[in-house]
Amino acid sequence: MTRTAERPFTNPEAAARKLVELAATIEPVQDGRIHIEKINAPFLYTLKASGREFGAGIKCAVDRGWLELHESGTYVRLLSRGEID
Structure with missing residues (x-):
């Protein structure tokens, strides 16, 4: 029997927190995009x-x-940084 490694982002909230963390490190372009x-x-x-x-x-x-996703799916806007914890 083979065992697979635990996937840390199977929980959507954990994935969302990591995505917001990544977004917070990126310098937004025009209009916070x-x-x-x-x-x-x-x-x-x-x-x-x-x-x-x-x-x-x-x-x-x-x-x-936490994020706003544009209808085109090409960019997001970070809505709240401090309210995630």
Whole structure:
């Protein structure tokens, strides 16, 4: 029997917190916009999360009012930094 490693971002709230943490480290461009690839790439490739975990994390962060996702899906805005803890 093979064992798989525990995935830290299977919980959508944990994924959302990490995405907000990543977004907080990025210098926004025009109008507070953070291009989605700036948080997508480190989350997927550096942290080795899955696309499903990314999607669930974004949805959770939007539902909680931490991020605003543009309807085009190309950028987010960080809405609240201090209210996440």
